[in-house]
Amino acid sequence: MRVKLAYGRTGLEVPLPDNRTTVIEPPHLPEVEDPAGTLREAMREPVHGPPLRDLLRPGQTVAITMCDGTRPQPRHLMIPAVLAELAGTVSPCDVTIVVATGTHRGNTRAELAQMLGEELASSVRVVNHDARDPEQLVWMGQHGQAVPVWLNRHWVEADLRITTGYVEPHMFAGFTGGPKTVVPGLTGLDTALTLYSAERIADPQAAWGVCKGNPVYDDIRAVAAAVGNVDFSLDVLLNRDHQIVAAFGGSLFHAHSEARHAARELAMRPVRGEFDIVLTSNGGYPMDQNLYQCNKGLSAAAAIVKPGGTIICAAECRDGFPDHGDYRRILMSAPSPHELLADIESRRSAIADQWQAQVLAKVLIKARVIMRTDHLGAAELSKAHLESTDHLGDTIEALLAEYGPDARICVLPTGPQTIPYVVGRRRSSVR
Incomplete structure (x- = not known):
């Protein structure tokens, strides 16, 4: 059999033995017939709370979030849909699109034009959130479990605040979208590092699809409830081709609750037992632009690989580690994964990108990891x-010979768009 992995923009085919291979993919739901109409309906008939138009007043300044370029959000559909609802009441010159970068780099002018379309990117004010720029941040006090909260000034000072995003399982925050768009999407570096501390991430409840009792999600929710000031939230679910299959609008936590319940059914899949070899991707472009982002695909694979097994990850990584930030330095700072993890977990002061290094160290302690990039x-x-490998077929053949005739391989062609879990283990809660 041949399986096509999501890889870069074009994909990557790999030969696999029929009788030893399990392929796990999300169900392929078709795109909604009328994406613009679906988005409009979500804003006019929300899950909870008033329609977006009922919140509008002439003369208001409006801030709208959108995901950065490492996420497959259909910004070219969602942002125009929101602007269409504002039209006639709010002036375009009073609207600011804030790119919720979190701790990532800002997007370039060319990237913004690609994400939104040239005409829209040129006609609306778009700013990149910068977690490291004190001039962009406003102190909001401590909230949750002693989380120091700095929040984006453009967001705080707007009269009306609207989040847009997409919802899927997240490897330690439970789910993306909803409150995570603001916290840590629009927070300062100290806030993000506290939320994603080594202690919080080490908690067993900080996992894919878990919200109840998850210390990361609990504090994201607490901070967002205290100071996020979200007036309206618009989230979508996407199929494996990054097309809209459902939309949820309304008050932040109600809309997100409905969206994540639907996302769990779409993305999370049971398997019977662990596998000797797990072949994964990171979902293709734009999600596989760098090694930092690949932790999602690796973490999904680690959930079902046997201890001492092998994970193979195919990801283009056109942006390297990436070059910005501390990720490369942290990964290379210790002679082994065990020492790397011990060093991270022993530190009292936060280090940028440490949580992703912590996730990768845990994966490496459980299994061998081979990259195809x-x-x-x-x-x-x-x-x-x-x-590293340049030849997936040869590598898989050699591994199967090494592990013996009973060895099994599992393939996650779309990477973290499918989150497998072993049947019999306690299932995640999304409440």
């Missing part, structure tokens, strides 16, 4: 405790 060399991957 066009933009990172074997030498630099080795320094980060990762192996």
